[in-house]
Amino acid sequence: MFEKSTWIRLPRNVVVGHGVLDQTGEAISDLHLGGTPLVVTSPTPREVAGDRVHRELAELGETPEMVIVEEASFDEIERVIDVVEEMNPGYLVGVGGGKAIDIAKMAAADQGLGFVSVPTAASHDGIVSGRGSVPDGGNRHSVAADPPLAVVADTEILADAPWRLTTAGCADIISNYTAVRDWQLANRLQNTEYSRYAGALSRMTAEMLVENADSLKPGLEQSAWVVVKALVSSGVAMSIADSSRPASGAEHLFSHQLDRLAPGEALHGHQVGVGSILTAYLQDGEHGEFQNIRSALATIGAPTTAEELGIDEDTVLEALTTAHEIRDRYTILGNGIDRDAAREAATATGVL
Ligand SMILES: NC(=O)C1=CN([C@@H]2O[C@H](COP(=O)(O)OP(=O)(O)OC[C@H]3O[C@@H](n4cnc5c(N)ncnc54)[C@H](OP(=O)(O)O)[C@@H]3O)[C@@H](O)[C@H]2O)C=CC1
Ligand SMILES: O=C(CO)COP(=O)(O)O
Ligand SMILES: [Zn+2]
Numbered sequence: 001m002f003e004k005s006t007w008i009r010l011p012r013n014v015v016v017g018h019g020v021l022d023q024t025g026e027a028i029s030d031l032h033l034g035g036t037p038l039v040v041t042s043p044t045p046r047e048v049a050g051d052r053v054h055r056e057l058a059e060l061g062e063t064p065e066m067v068i069v070e071e072a073s074f075d076e077i078e079r080v081i082d083v084v085e086e087m088n089p090g091y092l093v094g095v096g097g098g099k100a101i102d103i104a105k106m107a108a109a110d111q112g113l114g115f116v117s118v119p120t121a122a123s124h125d126g127i128v129s130g131r132g133s134v135p136d137g138g139n140r141h142s143v144a145a146d147p148p149l150a151v152v153a154d155t156e157i158l159a160d161a162p163w164r165l166t167t168a169g170c171a172d173i174i175s176n177y178t179a180v181r182d183w184q185l186a187n188r189l190q191n192t193e194y195s196r197y198a199g200a201l202s203r204m205t206a207e208m209l210v211e212n213a214d215s216l217k218p219g220l221e222q223s224a225w226v227v228v229k230a231l232v233s234s235g236v237a238m239s240i241a242d243s244s245r246p247a248s249g250a251e252h253l254f255s256h257q258l259d260r261l262a263p264g265e266a267l268h269g270h271q272v273g274v275g276s277i278l279t280a281y282l283q284d285g286e287h288g289e290f291q292n293i294r295s296a297l298a299t300i301g302a303p304t305t306a307e308e309l310g311i312d313e314d315t316v317l318e319a320l321t322t323a324h325e326i327r328d329r330y331t332i333l334g335n336g337i338d339r340d341a342a343r344e345a346a347t348a349t350g351v352l
Pocket of ligand 1: 042043044048072096097098099100102120121122123124125126127129131132133134135159160161162165168197267268269
């Protein structure tokens with residue numbers, strides 16, 4: 001008997017383009033949400049877009065509230081949940097980078113409310129996904145939440161953000177190559193459920209970005225457009241899979257471990273980019289995809305070495321040899337690689 005079923009949850013409105021921040025109210029009105037909005041933002045994104053979004057929402061009729069978050073942590077999520085319980089909003093609007101958006105997403109999911117994503121940086125693919133990713137002591141929780149009801153990505157704002165945030169988003173997408181390979185490996189070795197549709201979409205997104213790497217330039221709104229469209233597509237792949245598997249393999253485990261060992265040192269996307277070079281080498285050796293990944297990262301100006309990440313040799317080797325402990329997700333790292341193998345991968349790829 002056929003018993004399979006799937007439930008793909010996607011945003012209803014994805015609004016991307018020049019000046020679309022001014023259409024935030026319209027994109028939200030179209031959702032027929034009731035009640036007072038709560039804007040969740042962080043210091044710089046507040047200046048760049050949060051206050052504007054706040055003013056625009058006020059024109060919808062209800063006076064919005066605003067909460068400013070400082071760090072990606074469960075304590076901050078709890079603080080936002082406290083605000084929600086106190087003011088009883090109708091929905092949340094996350095305005096910022098991954099930190100503000102993840103916190104809004106997870107607080108909204110906890111309280112059974114809808115949420116709208118307004119990214120101010122094209123820095124990672126959580127802007128559209130239905131998952132939150134939050135460090136918690138020595139662990140990292142990739143938590144199922146709900147995808148945003150709407151995404152409003154203004155390319156004028158994204159192009160104005162520091163270029164390193166955009167190159168981080170590019171690297172997060174490029175890392176889909178190794179994530180999909182790890183997912184296929186887990187499917188073959190551990191019978192992990194694999195979606196060919198999500199895998200193909202994720203890989204195609206990475207390929208499109210690599211093919212366009214030459215044309216991605218700081219300050220060009222066209223570049224922000226290409227990157228944000230890729231981030232949307234990668235987030236959709238995660239929604240189709242109902243898992244971050246299409247976009248998170250061993251390179252992400254490595255990055256999560258760096259977050260623990262060297263907190264705040266480098267951006268998520270930059271860490272996974274370097275992790276992807278290492279992972280590709282472990283997957284295929286010196287004749288595999290690692291050279292293409294490294295040269296695409298170098299072309300856009302993303303870090304390809306530990307030094308460019310600002311992370312020392314010992315920390316890189318420690319992260320690579322312990323990354324498998326981060327969570328129960330089978331990857332090319334298996335039950336762990338030893339320090340000599342880690343050093344060999346890091347030197348052969350030029351990461352060290
Ligand atoms: N849910 C998911 O699937 C995913 C979640 N993540 C999570 O997202 C977070 C990383 O996201 P990331 O965006 O790199 O980090 P942040 O949200 O911390 O943003 C990085 C920095 O950029 C600043 N910033 C944001 N927008 C602008 C702008 N327009 N102009 C100038 N500065 C700006 C922020 O300022 P300020 O300090 O004021 O906020 C911050 O200092 C991590 O917590 C990670 O775990 C990452 C990938 C996927
Ligand atoms: O960063 C992500 C995808 O790019 C999310 O992945 P995690 O599930 O590893 O947190
Ligand atoms: Zn990522």
